[in-house]
Amino acid sequence: MATLSYSHIIHNGLWGNNPNLVQILGMCPLLATTTNAVNGLGMGLATTLVLFGSNIVISLIRDYVSSEIRIPIFVLIIASFVTIVDLSMNAYVNDLYKMLGIYIPLIVVNCIIIGRAEAFASKHGILTSAMDGLAMGFGTTLVLTTLGAIRELVGNGTLFSQVHMMFGDGARGLTLALPENFHPALVGILPPGAFIGLALLIALKNAFDMRTFRVSVDTQKVVTR
Amino acid sequence: MKQWRVNVRFLIPSNELVHTMVQAAWLLGIFGAVGTAALVLTYTMTKERIEINARVPLMRSLQQVVSNDRYDNEITTDTLEVYDSSLRSSGPVTVYRARKGGAPAAVVFTAVASDGYGGNIKLLIGINVDGTISGVRVISHKETPGLGDKIEIDRSPWITKFSGRSLRDPETEDWAVKKDGGTFDQFSGATITPRAVVSAIKRALQYYEIHRNMLFSPLPLLRP
Numbered sequence: 219m220a221t222l223s224y225s226h227i228i229h230n231g232l233w234g235n236n237p238n239l240v241q242i243l244g245m246c247p248l249l250a251t252t253t254n255a256v257n258g259l260g261m262g263l264a265t266t267l268v269l270f271g272s273n274i275v276i277s278l279i280r281d282y283v284s285s286e287i288r289i290p291i292f293v294l295i296i297a298s299f300v301t302i303v304d305l306s307m308n309a310y311v312n313d314l315y316k317m318l319g320i321y322i323p324l325i326v327v328n329c330i331i332i333g334r335a336e337a338f339a340s341k342h343g344i345l346t347s348a349m350d351g352l353a354m355g356f357g358t359t360l361v362l363t364t365l366g367a368i369r370e371l372v373g374n375g376t377l378f379s380q381v382h383m384m385f386g387d388g389a390r391g392l393t394l395a396l397p398e399n400f401h402p403a404l405v406g407i408l409p410p411g412a413f414i415g416l417a418l419l420i421a422l423k424n425a426f427d428m429r430t431f432r433v434s435v436d437t438q439k440v441v442t443r
Numbered sequence: 444m445k446q447w448r449v450n451v452r453f454l455i456p457s458n459e460l461v462h463t464m465v466q467a468a469w470l471l472g473i474f475g476a477v478g479t480a481a482l483v484l485t486y487t488m489t490k491e492r493i494e495i496n497a498r499v500p501l502m503r504s505l506q507q508v509v510s511n512d513r514y515d516n517e518i519t520t521d522t523l524e525v526y527d528s529s530l531r532s533s534g535p536v537t538v539y540r541a542r543k544g545g546a547p548a549a550v551v552f553t554a555v556a557s558d559g560y561g562g563n564i565k566l567l568i569g570i571n572v573d574g575t576i577s578g579v580r581v582i583s584h585k586e587t588p589g590l591g592d593k594i595e596i597d598r599s600p601w602i603t604k605f606s607g608r609s610l611r612d613p614e615t616e617d618w619a620v621k622k623d624g625g626t627f628d629q630f631s632g633a634t635i636t637p638r639a640v641v642s643a644i645k646r647a648l649q650y651y652e653i654h655r656n657m658l659f660s661p662l663p664l665l666r667p
Contacts, residue, residue, distance in 0.1 A: 279474075287467045291474050298478035302485045309489035312496040404589050 222342075224349055231353025238361040238416075239423050243329040247321050248362060249412040253373070256380040258366025259359065260314045264303050264322060266355025269331050271299045273351030276339040283340075292335045293326070300326045313383040330358060365415050371396070373406025505539060507596070508569035508578040509549045514541035518551075523658060530646055533557055540659060547572050547659040550651065553582075556643035560635040561585030564594070568647045574655075575609040579644060584636075591636035601628065601637070610648050618645040 237243045247265070252258040275295050283291050304322045307315040315322065325331070334354055339347040371377055377394040385392075405411045456464070501519060509518075521542070524535040532555050539551040549571045556564040562585040569577035579602055581594045593599040604627070610618070619625025620638050629637045651658070 283470060284463065284467055286463070287471060290471060294471075294474050294478055298481055301482050305482075305485050305489045305493070308496065309492035312493075407588065 222346060224346075227346065227349045228353045231350060231355070231357040232360065233357070233423075236357045236361065236423075237330040237333075237354050238358050239420050241330075241333070243333055244358055245416075247324065247328060248358075248365065249409065249416065251318060251321050252362055252366035252369055252412060252415075253407045254370040254376075254380055255363055255367040255378050256314070256384055257317055258362035258364075260311070260384060261318055261321060262355070262359025262362040264307065264318075265325055265328060265330070266352065266359055267303050268296065268299045268325050269334060269355040270348060270351040271302075272296045272331055272335060273339040273347040274344060275299075276335045277342060277344045277347035280340045288336075288340065292332060292340075296331050296335070297326050311384060314380075317380065317383065330354060361419065365412070365419060368415050368419075369406045369411055371406075373402050373404060373408070373411055375400050375402040504567050504580055504582055505551060507580050508551055508567045509541050513577075514543050514548045516540070516542040525650075525654075525658075527650060527654075530554065530650055531557065533563075538658060542659075549577050550658055552647045552650075554643045554647050556639040558635070558639045558642070559584060559586055560591050560633065560639075561587065564636070564639055564643070566640065566643055568644055570648065570651050572655075573609075574648070574652060575607055575612075576605050576644070576648070578603075579605045579640075581640070586636045587633065590630065590633040593630050593633070594636055594640055601630075602640075604628075605644060610645075610652060615645075618648075 231237075235241060238245075238248055244265070247261055251261040272292075272295050276292060279291070300323060303325070304315075307318075307322060334350060338350050342350070367377060370379065375396040379393050379395075381389045381392045403411075406415075498519060505518060518539050518541050521540045523538040523540065525538055526535050530536050530552075534555075536555075537553045539553075541548040541550070549569055552566075552568045552570070554566045554568055556566065564584040564586070565582040567578075567580045567582055569579070571577045580596060581602060584592070584594065586592050586594065593601055596602055613626045616624075617626045618641065620627050620629040620634060620641055622629055622634050623638065625641070627637065627641050
């Protein structure tokens with residue numbers, strides 16, 4: 219097994235192999251919870267916490283679990299972490315918890331987490347797996363927050379309008395609001411806006427890659443001389 | 444008689460297979476136990492805060508419908524569950540009873556209007572002892588943002604127009620939206636939503652008129 223450098227892992231998680239924009243995983247929470255920036259941020263952080271914890275534990279036990287029962291064991295571990303996060307959010311960030319609602323328990327079936335467990339954590343050391351969990355988690359948090367911000371600006375004319383749910387009433391000053399003559403396009407916060415926004419983000423990322431790295435994003439293409 | 448020859452030896456697992464299965468069973472059991480222990484720990488640590496969190500929004504909503512100074516009892520526990528088909532609720536309706544000095548002051552119905560445009564609209568309807576409305580608030584709904592969501596207090600003061608009204612003001616036939624021949628405004632582009640809210644309030648008022656005496660008994664025990 220090749221030793222992966224930490225910078226490679228971080229770049230992978232945030233950009234090169236971004237769970238939402240490249241692997242196209244975790245679409246359900248991405249499209250459903252990004253009606254505003256803070257919801258996206260909260261969702262991303264909750265997912266990162268679970269990803270971090272489950273990657274570490276699965277990496278710890280990887281030598282003791284036979285391959286026949288690895289999937290049930292992974293799901294057991296992931297579900298335990300999700301329940302812990304769910305109870306903690308209910309207790310400490312109750313407003314945000316109520317806004318995210320059913321999507322917190324749904325983190326259990328988020329393909330990013332079981333995907334990393336199977337593809338990475340069960341095959342690498344603890345520190346490496348922890349880094350990967352954090353990197354992938356922050357990668358999806360970035361996309362969730364960005365899409366949430368775009369949709370909130372277009373569909374509501376505000377930014378960070380729910381920031382007090384995460385950081386308390388003292389943070390209300392961080393909320394932005396566009397001037398009165400801006401008429402928000404309702405489609406932004408409705409489901410079609412999510413799909414359109416996501417497509418734009420993927421397209422932007424690919425365009426950026428093609429320009430900057432002169433890399434073709436079609437990995438099937440073989441360059442022959 | 445025909446002889447049946449069936450090789451059942453494959454049904455009896457070999458020693459190593461049994462060993463693998465038993466080992467797997469142990470592992471699953473151990474992980475299940477450890478996971479459960481972690482959850483029990485988290486649950487006990489967060490239980491109290493979760494209960495407090497559940498009470499605070501309820502108190503806040505009740506305060507908007509019946510102000511604090513009008514009662515001195517523990518309103519969140521002084522409740523009654525009513526079952527009545529006239530209320531058209533999908534489950535029992537919780538009635539919070541407000542008392543001042545032991546005397547009835549107001550009741551608050553947690554009504555659920557199931558005929559909203561997007562589904563259930565959960566309401567708190569406060570009714571004073573004399574049958575007038577002390578206040579109405581929408582607690583949760585699935586109405587269209589920008590159209591039906593004007594029933595929320597944050598979006599529009601429409602819901603405050605019900606305060607002080609009763610079954611005499613307006614008369615029973617006028618307890619409807621203007622489009623249905625009543626006196627209450629609907630929203631341009633959204634009639635179903637305000638219609639559902641108005642009907643739910645009307646039903647609560649009618650229920651109160653019939654059952655007002657029952658609602659405040661049993662009276663709380665007087666302290667010695």
